[in-house]
Amino acid sequence: MTTHTPRRRPPPPAGGSDFARLSKKIAEAGLMNRRPGYYIVRSIVVAVAYAGGWSAFVVIGAGWWTLALAAFLAVMFGQVALLAHDVAHRQVFRRRRPSETAGRIAGAAIGMGYGWWQDKHTRHHANPNHEGLDPDIAPDLLVWSQDQARAATGLPRLLGRRQAFLFFPLLLLEGVNLHVSSARALGNRTLKNRALDGALLYGHTAAYLTAVFLVLPPGMASAFLAVNQGLFGLYLGCLFAPNHKGMPTLTGNDRPDFLRRQVLTARNVRGSWFTDLALGGLNHQIEHHLFPSMPSPHLRRARPIVRRYCQDLGVDYLETGLIASYRQALASLHQAGAPLRRARISSARA
Numbered sequence: 001m002t003t004h005t006p007r008r009r010p011p012p013p014a015g016g017s018d019f020a021r022l023s024k025k026i027a028e029a030g031l032m033n034r035r036p037g038y039y040i041v042r043s044i045v046v047a048v049a050y051a052g053g054w055s056a057f058v059v060i061g062a063g064w065w066t067l068a069l070a071a072f073l074a075v076m077f078g079q080v081a082l083l084a085h086d087v088a089h090r091q092v093f094r095r096r097r098p099s100e101t102a103g104r105i106a107g108a109a110i111g112m113g114y115g116w117w118q119d120k121h122t123r124h125h126a127n128p129n130h131e132g133l134d135p136d137i138a139p140d141l142l143v144w145s146q147d148q149a150r151a152a153t154g155l156p157r158l159l160g161r162r163q164a165f166l167f168f169p170l171l172l173l174e175g176v177n178l179h180v181s182s183a184r185a186l187g188n189r190t191l192k193n194r195a196l197d198g199a200l201l202y203g204h205t206a207a208y209l210t211a212v213f214l215v216l217p218p219g220m221a222s223a224f225l226a227v228n229q230g231l232f233g234l235y236l237g238c239l240f241a242p243n244h245k246g247m248p249t250l251t252g253n254d255r256p257d258f259l260r261r262q263v264l265t266a267r268n269v270r271g272s273w274f275t276d277l278a279l280g281g282l283n284h285q286i287e288h289h290l291f292p293s294m295p296s297p298h299l300r301r302a303r304p305i306v307r308r309y310c311q312d313l314g315v316d317y318l319e320t321g322l323i324a325s326y327r328q329a330l331a332s333l334h335q336a337g338a339p340l341r342r343a344r345i346s347s348a349r350a
Contacts (some may be wrong), residue, residue: 019259019290022309026291031302035295039092046083050076050109054211062216070224074231077110077175081236082280084110088118089292108200110232111208113182115197125292129265130250136240137249141170142333145249149339161341164334167241174233179205242269242325243285246332247318262289263310267328268303268319275322276300286317 016024026032053073060066084106086092093099100114107114120135127133137144143152143160152160159166179201185191186198212221247265250256256264269275269283281296282288287306288299310317320328 017257017259018313019257022259022290022306025305025309026294026302029301029305031298031305032291032294033298034092034094035297036092038295038297039086043083046076046079050080057211058215062220064220066216066220066224067227070228071231074175074228074235077228077232078235078239079280080106080109081112082239082282084112084114084117085121085280085282086296088114088121091293091295104196104200107197108204111179111182111201111204113185113197113201115191115193116182116185116188119191125289127250128262128289129244129247130254132251136244142167143336143340144245144333145336146339147251149337152340157340160337161344163337164330167330167333168234168237171234171237171241172230174237175229176233178233178236238326239279239282241329242267242279242322243282245329246325259290259313260315262286263306263315263317265289266318267325268317269322269325270319271322283322 050073053069053076057066057069057073060069084103087099087103087106090096090099092102103118104114107117124134124136129137131137131145131148139148139152139156141156141159142163143149143156149157149160159170182197182201186194186201188194191197212224215221216224244265244267247267250261250265255261263286266285266289268286269279271279271283275283276296276299281299284299284303287294287302288296290306291302294302307317307319
């Protein structure tokens, strides 16, 4: 993964920062206005589909057709996660309390600790693709830069050599990782509302496992869990991988201004209304990072305004197709693991 060195630029002209002037254009276009009708309809559709999936699971009972329902519910889990994301950014409610209440309800439906996720995601938005500050590119099983690869030990060092090939298979574990990370975060005493988050998380786990093993025999229940959680994790990974992976990273004291920090580290994905539906509007990642509280149905309308503004400033604005975005992410992962492959070759020759 490459490291971005911010361009030196002259002081902004009178009238505020580059972002302030863009923000004024966006506000004048009415794109920061709330969309209560849209979110009411979307929430009802997702809730009905989610509840309908579980109702069909109980009605069908023991049978291998339940694996199709496991796949359907994996998609519904992803759609609930996208709603929780919009709620957390106050795209739905302007005030904090209803946003947190709705976010916790959505998080409980999929086994996600809302407080942990919100804290993590807020830090990502503040410093996207900044090594040491963005938790989404902290080295874990994978390494995201060659510097991380050189410092890697244990499993990341082993996996890092072929991590581009392992990326999508590893995403099958992302749903489980979401639950485990949520549970681990409960040990952090600085996390607010730990008791409530813990009760919701373990309540979901108990209800989920009880329902599956009560309706299905053990072997079939295990298959249901594998399909449901595996595809849920794959869907989550496919939602977020196109957004920043393979884009420039920042290190140390690299601190471009807000507009450049958000635009240069993000990638948009072109597509139709179906792309917006499947990716929850996150395919307009640049606009989302610039205006996190903008309702997701407005992001597509904001795109030409932001793109033209960036062109006028000479700021790179990247858009690509969905498949191309995955190619770029995988190429970046392969490049990041290069020091580990070279070290293995040197060791073999020695």
